[in-house]
Amino acid sequence: MTTASPSPGRSPRLWGVLLVLLAVLADLAASFWMAAASHHWLPVPASAAAAPVDNLFALEVGIGSFIFFGCSGVMLWTLLFNRAPKYDLDNGDPIEGNLKLEIVWTLIPLVIVMLIAWKAIDVSTTLSTLGGKVRVTGGHGAMHGAEGPAAALEAADDPAAAEPIEVIGRQWSWEFIYPNGVHSSELHLPEGQRSYLRLSATDVIHGFFVPAFRLKQDLIPGSVIDYSLIPTRAGRYRLRDSMFSGGYFSSNQTDVVVEPPEQYAAWLEQALAQPLRPAANAATDLYAQRLARGDRGWATVPPAPPPLVHVSADPAASHEG
Amino acid sequence: MTSTAPAPAPSFDPRVLKAPHPVPGAPNNWRRFLSFNTDAKVIGLQYMITSLFFLLVGGLLSMIMRGELITPAADLVDPTVYNGLYTMHGTVMLFLFLFPILNGFNNLLIPPMIGAPDMAFPRLNAAAFWMVPVFGVILMASFLVPGGPSGAGWWAYPPQSIQNPLGHFLNGQFLWILAVALSGISSIMGAVNFITTIIRMRAPGMGWFRMPIFCWTAVAAQAIQLIGLPVLTAGAVLLLFDLSFGTSFYRPEGGGDPMLYQHFFWFYSHPAVYVMVLPVFGIFSELFPVYARKPLFGYHVVAIASFAITFLSLIVWVHHMFYSGTPQWMRNLFMVTTMLIAVPTGIKVFAWIGTLWGGKLRLTTAMLFCLGGVFNFIFAGITGIMLATVPVDIHVGNTYFVVGHFHTVIFSTITYGVFAGIYHWFPKFTGRMMYEGLGKLHFVLTFIGSQLTFLPMHAAGLLGMPRRVASYDPEFAFANVLASLGAFLLGVATIPFLLNLVSSWVRGEKAPPNPWHAIGLEWLLPSPPPAENFEDDVPTVISGPYGYGLGRPLVEDEQRYVAKAASAASAATGGA
Known part of the structure; x- marks a missing residue:
């Protein structure tokens, strides 16, 4: 959106930020709903392991849904708004990368999976079934x-x-x-x-x-x-x-x-x-x-x-x- | 092979002359496809056609399985027959469809992409291919031996796999191990060849960071073959000794340990998934820039991430053994290494999305399969993290959740990538365009069919339906009916695909050298390329591989190569 507006006018940028905020909020709401719904995808809980495992699963469903809806939402956006007209042989914006963005999307998943692993070790230790x-x-x-x-x-x-x-x-x-x-x-x-x-x-x-x-x-x-x-x-x-x-x-x-x-x-x-x-x-x-x-x-x-x-x-x- | 190599011209890279490459003027008819031909492009097509045949075999087996599973009771075939069918379905799809078809892509793409005339070891290359029909026949012959084929699953875990109920020396399991061992040898031969070719035979000026991502992923994937396959082969040989010669490497009553086999098996067979998915990441990375008309976002990081995946894939195998009595510290260790794989794969996914952003998307069939493949892969990546999580895996491991996850990777990502690659490079290697209408029909049917087949499997698995069952409790019936209908739809989807392949090849529109306006050495060649690609006129690469919209040439004197390819094409049409 920001790249699509060459004139850095105030209101298009504001609208862009609002739109992103709204999309993130919608994604968050959908992810919370998925996490809550995930409890219904499992059989009746009948052991002490069920609650922590189900909660861990719900956490992963929530985080996973946020990423899945986020990524596929952006893909859908490009499908809707970045399509080339039929006889347009032009190229897109020649962006070769963005170091800051690449560092961010390396570190954030790293932090997320390590948090999940830490939670999982905690659950395994509590259950100590083996x-x-x-x-x-x-x-x-x-x-x-x-x-x-x-x-x-x-x-x-x-x-x-x-x-x-x-x-x-x-x-x-x-x-x-x-x-x-x-x-x-x-x-x-x-x-x-x-x-x-x-x-x-x-x-x-x-x-x-x-x-x-x-x-x-x-x-x-x-x-x-x-x-x-x-x-x-x-x-x-x-x-x-x-x-x-x-x-x-x-x-x-x-x-x-x-x-x-x-x-x-x-x-x-x-x-x-x-x-x-x-x-x-x-x-x-x-x-x-x-x-x-x-x-x-x-x-x-x-x-x-x-x-x-x-x-x-x-x-x-x-x-x- | 006669040796009428052309005299070295000054522009010719002297390195390529060291290779005993095949000679132009090979018999240009269908018979070369049935011969011990050393031309990488012929071998590539041999791999592709053989593996597409086995895709149909494996698909047919899966449809009998889904016919069995459409009702809870085991009523269509005997449970022992079901066990044989699912074992052969997995084995055929992995060893006779996916590995060979990806080697087909390696053979077709690597030499032209790096400007080499052929592979480094053409005869080794041909020998590696001709082992595929050999072990294919051995594996198919196991349907005919008394007792039927192996019914131990593609993991072939002992002691079940070495029970040999009839006591015959020649049994289905014996042939299965033989076929898998030969497949391993063939793959090692291929790996040596692909890696040597990429390291030694790149065009002048093509440094590592000017190499297309497909070649990066090929090296990353084939390195796994070299490191991992010897371990699997050793494990398989010991299994053969236990089965046929009464040793006790894995037999508990003789002092052996069945867990040893699981380590041997997964040390290779988990990375094996990366051997298959890495080249498909390569295909996605090649195709998104072409059809989004943008440079690949973060090329350097995407290239390096392939090797991060290779490294990590070799230290995660115990996540297949979380409920096998593995001690807690080891489960935690392998959970952490497994989760780390999310980081380099995440980098790739975000880079593809970054490439789409602000692009000028052209939704060709190839692009649709790429978009669908990445969409499915994001889903599979998330369920993969769930499976890496020890407590969650202990619930869903060995259930249909894993079957759903695995097929979302192996079919809905890897096979989508294979289809995308076929639609994209078919014109280059056959000289004919494929029909877009049939292609899009193939995509739509495949996309609906794969969601309908594999999504309900996740639900059944969460509720506790074990994998590999021939019958199940009635509460899983709904999910299984959906999955079976989806599988039949996937069967239907192959009809437009096959029709398209055959009719396009026979009477498709003639393809120009660069129908997609793509950047890359292979697109500077005529379609189909001559036997030795650039022959003695190898271009000098002067920039990175994805310069869309940057207005920079890829090679020195680019217009001359474009004109040369175009004139070769017009000469061909004029002659015809």
């Missing part, structure tokens, strides 16, 4: 050291830590073993308490992903990973395998049931009274159908036998997020 990781090489029980990984992890862990729930990922089923000996193929957790999980995989890498918790951690065969999280909202949520694990990867999902601590304790008691039986498992059924149809399709390893559990996941139950 505990230690111990490699268990040699397979089948052969472990580093005399005491094994569990002892090593406990030493490194919070001394007040409760006994963890074992989370075992397989092709393609989930198994959860609670400190009192209950086995289940859906994960039950008490609301409002930090739950400790011990993640391992028997065959390939799997991902423990609960969108409502905003948390995800891979299960690495040959390693045992300590993990912890605080569910904050009672309900039934999806737990999905997030790391591609072969043939029936997409069926490898179950539910997390978050319930008040007393209810959770009662469930643990009741569950122990149930007989152990093979868990209902989608991959097993799909593979049986495939064999019945003559084993057509491309190669896959057969599913691992479904785990023997006291409580099996209910495939008909509806989840919230």
Whole structure:
């Protein structure tokens, strides 16, 4: 605009400044609206991680929207007002650069991303979901050291830590073993308490992903990973395998049931009274159908036998997020 | 190759004579495209045509995938088939479409842009190209082996990728690793050639800061190939040993560590995205000045920013492993390095917008694809920062949010840039103009199709839909229906594009030497340029590459070169 007015009259410059101000205000308003709206793009918040993660995401949506609308707004302006008429073969203003402007648009993004990184480190430190990781090489029980990984992890862990729930990922089923000996193929957790999980995989890498918790951690065969999280909202949520694990990867999902601590304790008691039986498992059924149809399709390893559990996941139950 | 090199004229740069360049008078018919031809322009077109064929193959695979994903259940194909399809879609698009087509641009553009007669190593160049059909056939052959192609994704993470369910020695995964390793070797051969050519064979007077940005980005990108590819190739060889010979580099039960592979893989495969996007930044930087009729804003900074990107791209790979058990200090470190990439890429985006500002915009098809590409890239850059942020990545990592982000980069930015480059330089290398009407139809369909395909993927990912699934929960159905419709629209969009390519080449209007009134050595040549470009009359460059509106000549005695190109064109039409 300023470059388009060769006569540096007072009023065109004033109008230009006003127009830029107005555009920046509109951009700001739109960005705040986007940041507020971003909370609705995510599943229900069901863990202590959800609020800080959602707020960090909203911050990024806000800043990102401001940049996106700003840049595309300027591009739209040039499209509307800097078009060459059809037979105009002239050149534009031969501006080769502007050192001040280039320094500004180097420094401002630098400051913005470093601020975001600082906020993100702060959030990660607060959540501290990831505990230690111990490699268990040699397979089948052969472990580093005399005491094994569990002892090593406990030493490194919070001394007040409760006994963890074992989370075992397989092709393609989930198994959860609670400190009192209950086995289940859906994960039950008490609301409002930090739950400790011990993640391992028997065959390939799997991902423990609960969108409502905003948390995800891979299960690495040959390693045992300590993990912890605080569910904050009672309900039934999806737990999905997030790391591609072969043939029936997409069926490898179950539910997390978050319930008040007393209810959770009662469930643990009741569950122990149930007989152990093979868990209902989608991959097993799909593979049986495939064999019945003559084993057509491309190669896959057969599913691992479904785990023997006291409580099996209910495939008909509806989840919230 | 016969050697009838012309005697060196005084104006001829003596450096170029050292190259065993191909000879004028090569058989001027279609057969040279099927032969071991050492002419960079022939090789360039060989790369382009081969890779456009594989674009169709990869696109067809993606459409079967989107057909599967239009409903929540796995009902169109078996889940194992879906896994093979998505693996091959990614592999074909990266190794047989994008890398080769960008090497096509390198071959076509680098020698004429710097005034060289050919590449530094023409036979190496031809060998690098002919590996592409070889590994293309190997990869396609994996559809025919028992058990089908690899179904382990283009990451091929062990232990899943080394499970080898049927136990055959010759299996899809084996062929996949072989093809990827050959692709790597071919790319290293290309990289040596492009870098040597640019360093050693520039026209007299063309200092580094008089070189077009496309050449800067080519060096920056090919440097990544030289540093990164050996690491990936080593990783792939170890994977092959684990798969076929029972070693345990990555096998936990034998004492190996599957995480080792992830480091090998991403050390190259994250920078690989920059290998693809840097030349496209080059294309944007070439085209905006032409169609905005302005010098590139901040040329020096844009040139240097390419190398900042190269450097940073090599130290960010662990951001793909934030939820793989990576310790917190390492996640924070790689988050910071990843975020720093926003600075040099931001510089480039702002420079392009600065170039548009106050310009005289001409909305040709090439310009539309550039504008669309930059628009999409700004969006992808912002979602990229979100993915770099550790806590946010832990939620959206490995979901459709990443698929949406990645395709906004790889299709809506890089492939847009490739299309822009094709529309812009097609007249130069075929001697024919493309039809603008069909081109604009192609752009409009592509733009609508890509937003419809990739935007809903972000939404599905935020809600927690994992990537690579063959079936999904019903709550993701709406986003997936939109994405599938968009993908089919993208399929339709290729029809006007192909029609345009074929009909323009066959019967398009004859192209003048400089149809876009662009500045650059390649535009001082006839369309198409002779086999050795300037032959023994290489111009001396006397100013920077984007002097639009500055009224300064690019080379000494510029009018003579313009007249020479024009007379060559009229001689050609007179002869025809």
